[in-house]
Amino acid sequence: MNQIPRVALILLLLQMLATLVIHVSHLHFPFWLLAALAICWRWLMHRGQLPYPGWPTKTIAVGLGAVAVFFSYSGQFSLESAVAFFVTAALLKLLEMKTRRDAFILVYLQFFLLATGFLFEQGPLWGLYGIAGLWFGTVALISLQLNVAGSTSVRVAMRYASALMVLALPVMLVLYLLFPRMGPLWSIQLQSDRSFTGLSESMTPGDIANLSIRDEVAFRASFEGNMVPDREKLYWRALVLDQYDGRTWSYSRSSSSVQWYPDPALGNGAVLVANRYEVIMEPTGERWMYALDNPAAAERSSGITSTGLLINRQGVYQRMHYRGVSLFKPRQQSLTDDERQLNLRLPPDMNPQARAMAAELRQQYSEAAGFSLALMNHFNQQPFHYTLKPPRYGQDEIDQFLFESRRGFCAHYAAAFVFLARAAGFPARMVTGYQGGEWNETDHFLTVKQYDAHAWAEIWQDGRGWVRVDPTAAVAPMRVQYGLEDALRDEEASLIEGQTGIGRRMKQIGWLYDLQMKGESMNYLWNRWVLSYDRSLQESLLEQVFDRGDYQAMLAWMGGLVVGLFLFMGSLLLIRRQRSNTLPWIREWQQLQQQARQCGVEVGIGQTPSGWLQSLALAMPALADDCRRLAHLIDQLVYQSNEVNHDDQRRLQRHIRQLRRRLKSVRRPATETAAARHIHEGAV
Amino acid sequence: MSVAIERALEQLNQIILGKENQLKLALSCLLAGGHLLIEDLPGMGKTTLSHALASVLGLSYNRIQFTSDLLPADILGVSIFEKEPGTDLGRFRFHAGPVFTQLLLADEINRATPKSQSALLEAMEERQVTVEGETRPLPEPFFVIATQNPVSQSGTFTLPESQLDRFLMRITLGYPNERAERLLLEGNGRRQQAGQLAALISLEELQRLQQQVRDIHVSSSVLDYLQRIIAFTRYQAGYLYGLSPRGALALLNSARAWALVNGRQHVVPEDLQAVLPAVIDHRLADAGGGTRAASALVLEKVAVLA
Numbered sequence: 001m002n003q004i005p006r007v008a009l010i011l012l013l014l015q016m017l018a019t020l021v022i023h024v025s026h027l028h029f030p031f032w033l034l035a036a037l038a039i040c041w042r043w044l045m046h047r048g049q050l051p052y053p054g055w056p057t058k059t060i061a062v063g064l065g066a067v068a069v070f071f072s073y074s075g076q077f078s079l080e081s082a083v084a085f086f087v088t089a090a091l092l093k094l095l096e097m098k099t100r101r102d103a104f105i106l107v108y109l110q111f112f113l114l115a116t117g118f119l120f121e122q123g124p125l126w127g128l129y130g131i132a133g134l135w136f137g138t139v140a141l142i143s144l145q146l147n148v149a150g151s152t153s154v155r156v157a158m159r160y161a162s163a164l165m166v167l168a169l170p171v172m173l174v175l176y177l178l179f180p181r182m183g184p185l186w187s188i189q190l191q192s193d194r195s196f197t198g199l200s201e202s203m204t205p206g207d208i209a210n211l212s213i214r215d216e217v218a219f220r221a222s223f224e225g226n227m228v229p230d231r232e233k234l235y236w237r238a239l240v241l242d243q244y245d246g247r248t249w250s251y252s253r254s255s256s257s258v259q260w261y262p263d264p265a266l267g268n269g270a271v272l273v274a275n276r277y278e279v280i281m282e283p284t285g286e287r288w289m290y291a292l293d294n295p296a297a298a299e300r301s302s303g304i305t306s307t308g309l310l311i312n313r314q315g316v317y318q319r320m321h322y323r324g325v326s327l328f329k330p331r332q333q334s335l336t337d338d339e340r341q342l343n344l345r346l347p348p349d350m351n352p353q354a355r356a357m358a359a360e361l362r363q364q365y366s367e368a369a370g371f372s373l374a375l376m377n378h379f380n381q382q383p384f385h386y387t388l389k390p391p392r393y394g395q396d397e398i399d400q401f402l403f404e405s406r407r408g409f410c411a412h413y414a415a416a417f418v419f420l421a422r423a424a425g426f427p428a429r430m431v432t433g434y435q436g437g438e439w440n441e442t443d444h445f446l447t448v449k450q451y452d453a454h455a456w457a458e459i460w461q462d463g464r465g466w467v468r469v470d471p472t473a474a475v476a477p478m479r480v481q482y483g484l485e486d487a488l489r490d491e492e493a494s495l496i497e498g499q500t501g502i503g504r505r506m507k508q509i510g511w512l513y514d515l516q517m518k519g520e521s522m523n524y525l526w527n528r529w530v531l532s533y534d535r536s537l538q539e540s541l542l543e544q545v546f547d548r549g550d551y552q553a554m555l556a557w558m559g560g561l562v563v564g565l566f567l568f569m570g571s572l573l574l575i576r577r578q579r580s581n582t583l584p585w586i587r588e589w590q591q592l593q594q595q596a597r598q599c600g601v602e603v604g605i606g607q608t609p610s611g612w613l614q615s616l617a618l619a620m621p622a623l624a625d626d627c628r629r630l631a632h633l634i635d636q637l638v639y640q641s642n643e644v645n646h647d648d649q650r651r652l653q654r655h656i657r658q659l660r661r662r663l664k665s666v667r668r669p670a671t672e673t674a675a676a677r678h679i680h681e682g683a684v
Numbered sequence: 685m686s687v688a689i690e691r692a693l694e695q696l697n698q699i700i701l702g703k704e705n706q707l708k709l710a711l712s713c714l715l716a717g718g719h720l721l722i723e724d725l726p727g728m729g730k731t732t733l734s735h736a737l738a739s740v741l742g743l744s745y746n747r748i749q750f751t752s753d754l755l756p757a758d759i760l761g762v763s764i765f766e767k768e769p770g771t772d773l774g775r776f777r778f779h780a781g782p783v784f785t786q787l788l789l790a791d792e793i794n795r796a797t798p799k800s801q802s803a804l805l806e807a808m809e810e811r812q813v814t815v816e817g818e819t820r821p822l823p824e825p826f827f828v829i830a831t832q833n834p835v836s837q838s839g840t841f842t843l844p845e846s847q848l849d850r851f852l853m854r855i856t857l858g859y860p861n862e863r864a865e866r867l868l869l870e871g872n873g874r875r876q877q878a879g880q881l882a883a884l885i886s887l888e889e890l891q892r893l894q895q896q897v898r899d900i901h902v903s904s905s906v907l908d909y910l911q912r913i914i915a916f917t918r919y920q921a922g923y924l925y926g927l928s929p930r931g932a933l934a935l936l937n938s939a940r941a942w943a944l945v946n947g948r949q950h951v952v953p954e955d956l957q958a959v960l961p962a963v964i965d966h967r968l969a970d971a972g973g974g975t976r977a978a979s980a981l982v983l984e985k986v987a988v989l990a
Contacts, residue, residue, distance in 0.1 A: 582990065586989050586990065589989055590989075604984065605984070605985060605986070605987045605988075606957075606982070606983045606984050606985060606986055606987070606988060607988065608952065608953040608954050608957065608988050609953070609988065609989060610952070610954070611954065635952060638903060638905045639903045639905060639906060639950050639951065639952045639953075640901065640903065640949075640950045641903060642901075642903055642904060643903070643904050644904075644905065
């Protein structure tokens with residue numbers, strides 16, 4: 001019986017497709033074609049309409065597959081190309097699959113492929129999908145083992161698979177909670193060609209506008225005690241751009257020295273903390289993290305730059321969960337000469353009109369505060385337009401923006417502000433990040449999406465430090481108070497993904513909106529409690545259970561729990577088996593036969609007790625009397641009576657055990673004769 | 685062992701030489717109240733055996749030679765119009781067929797057409813005969829000993845499974861061993877006296893023995909074994925279909941009778957195993973078309989104690 005049952009084959013082919021679905025986001029089209037081809041081919045092979053491929057066909061197929069992977073991923077070794085290669089191999093294995101053994105291998109490959117899917121997809125629905133896939137694979141595996149034909153075998157296999165999954169669940173939970181969490185070994189090297197959406201280290205003013213039509217989640221945040229700051233104060237700083245070359249704003253690495261964790265600002269007793277919050281950040285591939293004003297490093301491996309940014313030691317390649325803290329007071333009290341220089345530097349000979357305007361304003365205002373107020377008034381009173389689609393500006397873009405078209409997005413206003421301030425001699429810089437977000441009332445968290453991306457300015461005021469100035473608030477106050485969508489005119493708002501047509505209407509229909517919020521909540525809770533369970537959370541959990549979360553104790557606990565679980569289940573099974581039908585004296589009898597078999601006495605399962613005892617007596621004459629007595633006893637107690645009652649069972653057990661002891665004592669000579677007979681037979 | 689049984693067996697052994705086991709089985713079959721099918725080549729002593737059994741048990745005895753032109757009426761009987769002497773009036777009178785006897789030997793049953801076969805087989809099951817709307821009971825006891833040529837021989841109609849099932853046992857005699865054959869050739873056998881043996885078991889004694897068979901003790905352990913055997917034939921690959929409940933009962937009753945013939949008041953697994961080939965081999969078809977008998981697999985694979 002080495003053939004693959006038809007039912008199992010159908011399950012296997014379905015499972016193959018189902019496994020590929022989890023890779024839908026990154027698997028290129030040719031591989032789907034290959035999958036369809038391989039599955040159809042295998043099915044026709046089963047129908048007998050196509051022969052099994054010979055070795056030349058197989059060799060060509062493997063070669064073509066390898067070439068396809070190479071060109072499809074332009075020769076790069078990345079996670080995607082590795083998975084694609086693996087998919088190809090599994091699909092080709094499908095063609096080669098002939099015996100049950102092959103089918104087993106394929107099922108294991110499918111399990112592995114399913115697992116690799118989680119490198120790409122980690123949502124709660126994909127999690128459920130993965131569990132379903134695991135179950136389905138188990139069904140296929142079991143139906144391979146079953147001899148029952150037809151639909152019964154699927155039903156039986158499903159029942160078994162469900163039972164197995166339920167049994168595996170506690171083990172899975174224990175491993176999830178206690179298995180040591182190592183760092184992400186693969187993510188850094190392999191995910192090189194993965195592109196992230198989000199802010200970047202350099203920016204031309206149009207960039208934010210492009211980002212602002214994306215409907216992807218940037219991060220989610222919750223606040224301790226639900227003390228949510230007002231929306232106008234929710235400025236999530238990501239980057240400080242302090243270099244301007246006339247077109248692009250960028251981040252100067254030279255300026256930043258980093259204060260790593262533990263942060264002395266949090267160390268001394270009397271800390272004044274404005275906000276405590278937690279952020280679950282989507283991967284960006286960059287080192288910065290999002291933080292409100294005046295952040296402190298509250299998380300291991302995080303630090304604060306001299307420009308007041310929260311950053312991570314490594315890039316954020318996986319969804320990250322961190323705690324954030326805002327201090328009341330800015331930590332920077334004075335500006336060094338270098339910093340002053342850096343934040344005043346402008347490309348020479350550009351934007352003459354703007355420079356002239358700056359000089360004029362400087363005449364009136366010698367203080368930075370007055371200067372920025374005047375500028376804000378200027379933006380507010382002059383006919384400036386806030387728009388997602390500003391015109392393209394060429395040379396002297398600030399001049400063109402300020403004095404000609406007066407149409408721009410947040411970055412244009414911020415850029416103009418910083419330029420004017422620097423031209424007037426006030427140190428100023430551009431800040432990018434996110435502003436606002438959508439508050440979920442039911443589960444109390446804030447979802448910040450890419451269209452919440454924002455740019456604003458900071459100006460240095462002696463005695464107050466860096467002060468945030470958002471010129472956009474002067475032009476389009478709605479942006480800051482209610483969000484981008486409300487600040488734009490309708491036809492522009494519809495450019496934003498997820499806000500188009502149906503999406504906009506969804507917000508107006510109450511229950512649909514509720515449903516959307518529920519989905520958001522589910523995602524958030526999943527991220528918050530399942531995905532972000534990392535080493536530090538594990539340690540804090542263990543610290544609650546033990547005194548210190550040391551790994552030895554943890555391993556011991558994990559091992560103990562797993563072993564304990566298995567022992568528990570094993571004993572359950574054992575008890576069930578014992579209860580089922582095998583009486584103690586029969587088990588003793590079977591052990592006697594087992595023992596005799598080791599002594600070279602043949603044991604036929606269909607031999608009657610007295611018949612077998614006779615053959616035992618023949619093989620071991622020393623035991624003849626005992627055998628006869630036992631045979632008589634069995635006849636009397638088992639066959640002459642109606643039921644073997646408890647006392648009789650004890651008696652039988654005692655006698656059988658006695659015979660076993662006798663057997664043991666005469667065993668040595670017996671084995672020798674058996675061995676001698678063996679040699680004799682061999683010689684013949 | 686009951687004296688009567690012992691003497692009967694002794695007597696039979698003098699008629700049929702060297703077939704002690706088969707004689708015991710045949711006697712057990714009759715004691716269990718079942719019909720017996722003897723399958724063997726012509727000239728192996730089938731008829732002699734049945735004749736001897738009838739004599740020893742003191743039963744009235746009829747023999748039907750089955751041929752392909754045998755009609756049901758030839759077995760069951762027929763109504764014939766008879767004229768009252770001296771008058772013009774007359775009436776139908778039933779002339780009982782050879783089936784109305786205590787022991788019927790149906791010789792070469794598979795030479796007859798299915799129609800005639802089934803006429804007999806209905807009588808076997810119901811122990812009564814319905815002819816022309818009138819039901820007539822058969823004598824008590826009623827045994828059928830049928831002989832059958834191996835199916836491969838020409839001119840035979842195979843008995844279907846449903847009809848084979850009505851025979852409690854099927855035995856084969858086989859060639860006699862060398863010594864028995866020598867005695868036979870020397871003329872020491874008493875084959876020809878088979879029909880003239882003195883009855884050793886009276887009718888009352890036979891009925892008493894049959895009652896004893898029913899009273900033989902069967903322990904739960906033996907029933908467990910029996911049920912394992914039945915389950916094995918039903919659920920194990922290798923059999924086309926399993927034993928019916930009637931087959932299971934047949935096995936149990938045969939084992940009881942065997943226990944009695946061997947002088948025991950309770951059934952042991954050996955009894956089941958001894959009657960197993962005779963009881964189940966003709967009831968079970970081998971799915972694989974293999975050469976092994978159905979019982980061989982059971983004897984090898986089914987655990988006696990579990």
